[in-house]
Amino acid sequence: MSFDFPLLSLIIWLPIVFGIVVFATGNDRNSQLARWISLVGSVLGLLVAIPLYTNFDATTGTMQFIENHVWFERFNVNYHLGVDGISMPLILLNCFITPLVIVAGWEVIKERVSQYMGAFLIMSGIVNGVFASLDAILFYVFWEASLIPMFLIIGIWGGPNRVYAAIKFFLYTLLGSLLMLIAFIYLYLTSGGSFSIEDYHKLPIPLTPQILIFVAFLLAFAVKVPMWPVHTWLPDAHVEAPTGGSVVLAAILLKLGGYGFLRFSLPITPDASHYLATMMIVLSLIAVVYIGLIALMQVDMKKLIAYSSVAHMGFVTLGFFLLNAYGIEGAMVQMISHGFISGAMFLCVGVLYDRLHSRQIADYGGVVNKMPIFAAFFMLFAMANAGLPGTSGFVGEFMVIMSAMKVNFWYAFLAATTLIFGAAYTLWMYKRVIFGTIASPAVEGLKDISKREFVLLAILAISVLWIGVYPYPLTEVMHTTVDQLLAHVSNSKL
């Protein structure tokens, strides 16, 4: 399909330009202006992304909306953009979450509003860049640049332990990505001077270098996903980040890691992927089971959701390395659905935190008496988090468990325990926070959600139910691409 308009560039740069404009509004005297410009920018960012879906050709697995310009000749690096069925839904998810985050911070953020809003807009553009890049260096630049706004968001607007969390977040992610950079340089030299990701897909590589490249990629992506045992930055970062930061981290940034596996690890090093698949599956299952148990023990709501994110992302990596169509598609659905659910869960905790300034489960109890509408929304998202049929959480998990069953009964058995653990930790938390007698005078004084909060949660609730009941529009766009990816991965590159 010919599509000459540089749509992807617009999707990347529009939020960044708006972010710079928001920065330029300066100090807190103009904070209302900054809020409105950010909202306009983020909504425009979502609107310009819609043609990406409507003009998308779901019958082909090749890249679409391609833009290719020379960026710098010295190393043959190109400004090369394009999307396929894997990256397109993720870009839409990102564009969808950004306005929600802006609205979520509308009244809560009172200090340095323009910087907060601007950072989120720039972040949104950068993340779109990561998903749309088809050049390894361009990808890497966006990938690392996404650390900068998040680092500042956690460090400036975060909780009491924010400095520790911000630096840990930054260094952990940097460690992984630096080795990926060396892998890129190696591929650049073996491919005879190309940084094009599509060239790497075709490049034959012997097994030993493939394994080393796989490990370098694994470090970068495993930290981002995060997989056990490199997940420890996530609870810290989540807990200390402001609500908007947690939402973006869980809904968007974790997906970068998952996307990396699909775009780099599987197609560039297919033999190593097969060779190490068992290891990856075991690591994923540890994340699902063990982290699920850890989540059960949390007394801090945000930490609990953070651990539940790790467990759910374990499902994603599990789905990838089962290496069949159901597994990968299920994992993709799980990624999108986790974006909605975890974002919603963090928003719910944010609603409570804004009122009581506590994340401790023990400080709550009987909230339903004071906030019935909120309790209903929270119920829906808690159920979705536990994987209730009819919500988006069920679709992905079910697909992955089915595909695990094809490979090995015990994989499926262990993966399925999440349906128990997930229900246990989510619903137990829900029970302690929402039901019971009113725990304290502070809870007594709670007011139900405002219109702004209602709209936010309602939009997310609709999305969760929509994917839960009718996932076809989502699976349709990725189907051909996933098939092609699998066909590619099953061919040895030795």
Place this chain on the structure above:
Amino acid sequence: MNFIPPDFTPASSEIFMLVMVCVIMLADLTAGDSRRYVAYLLTQTTLLGCALLTFISFSTEITHTFNGMYVDDAMADILKLMVYGTVSAVLVYSHTYISDRGMLKGEFFSLILFATLGMMVMISASHFLTLYIGLELLSLSLYALVALRRESLVATEAAMKFFVLGALASGFLLYGMSMVYGATGTLHVSQLAQIIQSEASSKEVLVVGLVFIVAGISFKLSAAPFHMWAPDVYQGAPTAITLFIGSAPKLAAFGFVMRLLVEGMGEMSADWQGMLIILAVMSMAVGNIAAIAQTNIKRMLAYSTISHMGFLLLGFISADSNGYSSALFYVIAYVLMTLGTFAMVMLLCRSGFEAENINDFKGLSKRNSWYAFIALLLMLSLAGIPPMIGFYAKLSVLQAVVNAGYVWLAVVAVLFSLIGAFYYLRIIKLMYFDEPETVEPIIPNSDVKILLSANGFAVLAFGIFPQALMGLSLYAIQSSM
């Protein structure tokens, strides 16, 4: 016998510089203390004039003059233009600082210009003696500049240390050169290369000489384990002088290494590669690890310099034009970042107050969000985070290292730069996450304001469009080899 005068045109900018230094000295004598700006303006004019002369005489050909002792090629011209620009920026940045502290004497300008002349000679030398003369002219001027504040104890101590260790290093260098002369019978860089190629010389003596030369070079570059002087001198010298020492001389040192090791002893690259690997790894280790423990910002930047020099040396290891041009790009990026960083430190100084502690950066974003943003760009660039220029510098060097087959070395390098990221992040943390200790506003002169903003912006802009500088580096190296 007829005397044929040498061709002066390749050295025209040096001659102009020398004449102008004398003019400035005399003019300053007559102008006196009240009209010191005369010397300042004349100095800037001199740099501009030199730049014009260099620019006009720019050619892709390699011209030798003074019986082959002097060379003018594209690399020399490009490096010299960079040096003029850097020195000029140094003067703009340091003007207020110097005059606030009573150091705005005529000597300041003439010493700076003599040092610059020394750098120019180093860059264009093609004979061991000219190389040495250039180096000593630079070094002696620097010693004097460090001691410019006579009454300051730390500055005098730093100058003393600098001088003694510098003299020792020059001794090493001379000893190495004499060995090389003994083995080959020539001091001409180009003849040396031919003789080494023809294998007419004793390899053992040459290698011993090479060891001494490399030791001398690493002292001048402040590469570990010859780095001991750098933290003390950086800390002890007035910040304006630290800025000078840390910036332009690194460009000259790059030229120096190119002339000595690459053009002169390129045939022995197998021998010096191993030495440079050790120096590079040690520098990255010492620099990055020791910097974490520093609370003095200048000391921290000194260790950061050491680690960057380690990275720079990595570029030479591949021993091909790809690697050298990466190293050149690295040194340009480094100078750009250093200029901005020290200018930031000086910005925080007021008359009677020296910004020395990293805590002086506390809460900068609340005191002045624009400069905090500039400092943010600089720190991220030093840490090698894209899209800043520091990332592309690291990328091109790493690419050269992997290309030469040292994947493990690239892994070591990135692990150390990960450690390095920590202390740059700490500065960002102080600026953005902490509350300010003082609410005093920051009021720079308008020229500093413009230049510093441009400098910080260049770090970002050359990162988004790196082709210009990368292409220039490659061109400079390829047309000179």
